[in-house]
Amino acid sequence: MYEKKKSSKGLLIALLISVAALGIALVLCATIGSGFGKSKSSIKDESYIASELIQKQVMKSLNTDEVKTVYDEAYQSAVQAKLDELKEAYACSFKEPLFVMNPYGTNVTGLYVYFETKEATNVEYTVSADDVSIPDFTRTLYTDDEGNATKHHEGQIIGLMQGMTNTVTIRLYNKDSEFIGENTFSFDVPDYGTIKEEQLKVTNKQDSKKLSDGLFVIYGYDRRNEKEPKHMLFYDNDGFIRAEVPLNVTYGDVNLEIIDGKMFYACTDSSYALVNCAGQAETIYKTTGYTTHHDFDYDKENDRMIVLATKKKSKTKQDIILSLNLSSGNIEEVIDFGDLMPDIEKGAVISKDSPDQEEVDWVHFNSVQVINGKHLILSSRELSSIIRINNYYTMPKIAYIISDPEIWKGTKYSSLVLNKKGNFTSHAGQHSVNYVTDKSLKNGQYYLTFFNNNYAQRLSYPNFNWSFIKGAGTQNKDAKNSYYYKYLVDEKKGTYELVEKIKVPYSSIVSNAQEYEGNRIICSGKAGIFSEYDSNGKLISKYKMKVESLTYRVMKETMEGYWFN
Template identity: 30%
Template sequence: MAFKDGDDMGSNSEGGRLFSRRTALAGAAGVLALAGTGLMGCSAVGAGANDASTASDELTDEQKKLYKQIVATYDVEKQATIKERLDADCAACSYSETAPFVKADPFGTDTLSCYVRFATTDPVTVSYKVAGRKKTGDAPKVAAFSRTPRGGDTPSAEHEFKVIGLIPNHKNTVALTCTAQDGTSRTSTFTIETPALKGEEEEQLAVTAGESNTPLADGLFTILGNDSSKLDFMYLYDNTGQIRGEVPIIGYRSHRLLFPGDGSMIMSVSTTKMAQINAIGQVVNVWSTGDYELHHDYAFDDDGNLLVLASHAGSEADLDIDRAAAKDKGERANVEDLIIKIDVTAGNVSLVVDLGDIFPDLKASAKVASDGDLDWIHINTIQWLGGGTVLLSSRETSTVIKLTDIYGTPTVDWLMGSPDFWAGSGFEDKLLQAQGDFSLNAGQHSVTYLPSTDTATTGRYQVLLYDNNFGAAKSYPKFDWGQLGAAVVTDYSKGTHSFGRIFTVDEAARTYELVDQIAVPFSGYVSSAQRVGDSNSMLVASGRPRPLPSTIAMDFPSPPTRWKPKSTSTACTSTSCSARLRLTS
C-alpha cells in the first residue's frame, strides 16, 4: 500500500503538507477537494492521557458534558458498538434509494454530516446535493453543496457512505442521484435535521475576491484546531466561507491530516492521541503516545507507521537537563526534541531519535527558560524522504536539518542555517553554502521536500518553507540573530512581512539558493506554506501575524505587488494572486 500524508496533498510531510492543502482528499469527512494541514502550534498544551479529567475549569456544565462525549467518541470499542447497531438497524428493514436509512452523525465525528445506507436493484453510481438556504432574518443565504461520496463513482447495488456539508441548525434536504450503467439517472430526496454548532466558531466567514483568472478548486478549507481553553474542533469551510464540517477533538489541534489511501484519515486529537477515522466517520483506531507528548507534526514511514515529533511527558528523571534556573522545579520540561514511532498495527511506541544525542553540546549551551522549559531546538516539521531519511525544521536554531539512517545510527547529512550560529559546533562541515545574496531563513516552519524527476541522478531538489522571518530564541539570548540578514526581524513589534520561499538544494555541490519567494503578512511564530498539488500556486497560512491571522493563496512565480489585510478578510491584489478565505481566530 502506498502511504501519503496530507502534506502530500502535495506538499510537506507534514508528509505531506502545511496549514492548508489542496488536492482530492477522500477521507473521513468524505471527498474533500481541499483540506488544510497546518503546522500552526508551538507549545504542547491541551488534553493529555487522562482526557476526561483535563476538561478546563472554564467550561460550563453543558460544555463539560459535551467534553465527556467527545472523549468517549475516541473510544474504538464504543465506535464498533455503534457500527454494530447501525448494521442491525439496516438489516431489520429493506432500505431503498427512495427510502434510505439515514442517521445524523451517529459516530459523533462531524456535526454537519449524516450516515446513509440503501440498496438498489441495479448497479449504479451515486452523488448527492445538499440544498441551499434562502436568506432569512439574520441567517445568510447558503448555496447548494454537491459531492460524490467515497466509492460513489463505482457502480454497485449496495451503498453506504457519509454525507457532508449540511447546514447547521437546519432541516436539510438532500437529493440522491443514482446513475445506471446505461447513463440514465433518477433522483430522490430525504430530509435530515442538524443541531446547532457545538463550538463557538463562525458559521459564515467573510471572503474577498482577488484578481486572478484562475478559479478556485471546489474544495474545503480546513482549520485544524482552535487551541481553545474551552472545547476544540476542526472546522471545514467552503469557498464561499460557509462552514461545512465541525469535527470535535479532545484538545489542542489536528496538526496534519494523513491519508493511508483506504479512504480513512489519520490525525492527532489531543497531545497524546492519534486517531484514524474511516470514510463513513467511524473511529477505527486510536493510538496513545504514552510517555510522550506530540509536538505538531507527523508523517508515515515506508511501512505506514507513524513518525511523530514529541516531547518527554514522563518521569523527570528522563529529562537529563539542568533545571537549576527553573522557578518551579516541579514543572515538566517541554523540550520538543524527539522523534517517536507508533507501530500502527501493534500500537507500540518507541523512541527513534533524541536530538540531544546528536547535538549534545548545543543542548548543554542552551538556556533553561524561566518556566523550567528547555526548548533548545524546537523541531516543528518532519518530512519523510524514504529509506530512513527525514527533513526536520528547527525553529529555535533557524535551521533545516537532514538526517539519514534514523532507524540505525541517526546522522546529520546537511544543515541549512547560519554559519555564525553553528560556528564551533563541530557541524560546520555539514552546512550547505548559500548561493546568492539573500537573508537566511529565521524561525521557519513547514518545510516541504519537492523532488524532481531527475533528483535521484542529480541530487538536486527543491525545499519549500514558511520563513517566519523572525530571528529570536530564548534558548540562545546572546546570539545576534540580525546576522541572518538585513531583512530579518529581531523585534516582533516591528515585523511587517514573512515569506513563502522555495530553495533549490544541490547535494552534490553542497549548496542551496533562493529561487522564489512571496512576501506575506508577518507571523513571527507558527504558520505554514505549501504548493498546491503540482501547480505553480502556493497556499500560505499566517498563524500569528500582525494584525490578524489569515490564509492567502498565491501563484508563482510573480509575487503580489501589494496586499491589504482587512478586519474581516484578506485582499491580495495582483494578477498572480488568487482569492482565498481569511481564517480568523
C-alpha cells in the same frame, strides 16, 4: 464567546461531551415516492427515531452514564453494533435510505448514509441550504480508491449547514456514468453552537476558476483561546463551513493523512485516531510515555507514522522522533536529538521569557517529512535550521543543515551547513518544511517549500546575536512581512538557492505554506489570515478569521479517497 443556540426542533437535542459537541445521533427513515426518477421526500416528525435512543442504548451496553470521549474503541464498536441493528431493521434502499447525523461523534454535521441498490452504481449528492446566498455543495460519495461502482453505499454526506433546513439530492449513475435517477430529502439541522464563523470573510477574490479544488482545513483555530472549541474545520472556496471534527488536542492537530480510505489524525495530545469513511474511529493509537506535537508524516514504505514528540518527565521538550507502527500499534523512540547534538542541548537554558519554565525547548521541531522510507527532513524553529537525517530508523546521522552559517559558526556542525547560492536573506523561525520532487530535476536535486516567519528568536540561548539577519522580527519589534520560500537543494553540489519568494502578512510564530495543485496555500497564523496564490505569486483569494489569539495552520485537501471519489 458566542452562545449556544437552542434547536428549532424539540426532537433534536445536542449531546455535549468533553471533546466538544458530539452532535446528534438523529436517525431518519424517509418515506418517498416509489421508483427511480425524480421524487421528493416528505419526512415527517413521526418518521424520526429519537436521537437520544441510540446514545442511551450505547451507554447502557457499556454500563456507563457518561461519554468522556468518543475516541474510545469500545464506544465506537458499540455505536457500530447499534447501526448494524438499524440496517437490519430497515429496508435501506435508494427510496428509503438510512440517515444518521454524526452517530460516531467524529463529524458534527457529517450525515451518515446507508442503502443498497440492485445494480452497481456511483452516488453523487448536492447539499442546498435554505439560505440562497450559500452555494450548493456537490460531491461524489466515496466507494473505494478506484471510484468503482458498487451495490453497497455507506459513507458520510458532507456540507450540511447548522441552524438551517438542508435539502440533500442524491443521484445514481451506473458503471458507465449514465444517469439512473435521483431522490431528494430535507433535514432540519440544529445550531449546535460549535461554530463561531459559518462563513469566513473573503477578500481580494479574483477569478474563482483559478482556485484549486478541495477544502481548506483549519488546524488549531483560535488556539490559546480557551473558550473556543478544539476542532478541525473544513471550509469551501467560498469560505463556508462544510465539516467539523471535534478534538481534544493542544499542539498536535496540524495535519491529517488519508491511508487506504481512512483518515489518520491526532485526537488528543498522546493518541491518534484512524477513522473510516463512515466516521467510525476503528483504531485509537496511544503514545504512552510521550506527548506529541506539531507534525507527523506517513512512512508508506514501512507502514509507520513518524511523529514529533516530547518524552514525559524529561528536562527537555520537542526533541524526540517516534515511529508508530500502524499494524501493531507499537511505538518506538527512533531519535533523541540530544544524542545527535549533545553540546547544543547542554548549553541551552530556560529563558525568563520562555512560556514553559519546566522544560528546556532547545530545538523545537515543528515539521517532519519522510524521504523514501529512510531519511527525514526536520524543521527546527529554535535553531532556524532545516536538518536532514539519513537512515533515521537504523543509524540516524545528520546529513546536512540549511541555515544562515552564522548560526553554526564556531561549532563542530558548521561543516554540515550547505552553501547558499545567490544573494538573499536567510530564513528565521521557519515552519512547515515540505519536500517536493520534480521529474525535470537532476539526481540529488529537490525542492523544499516552507513558511519563512522572518522571526529571530532563540529563547534557549537568550544572548544570541541575530544582527546578521536584516529586517527580521524580534520579541520587541515585528517585521514588515513574512515570506513563502522555495529552495532548490542540490545535494551533490552541497548548495541551496532561493527560487521562489512570496511576501505575505507577518506572523512571528506558527503558520504554514503548501504547494497544492499548482497553487500556493499560505497561512499567517498570528494574523488570522490564509490565502491562495497562483504559481506566479499572484493573490487569488484571501480569507480572514475572527481569532483572538492565532490559528496554527491551514492546508487544502481534496478529501478524495475518504469522503469523496
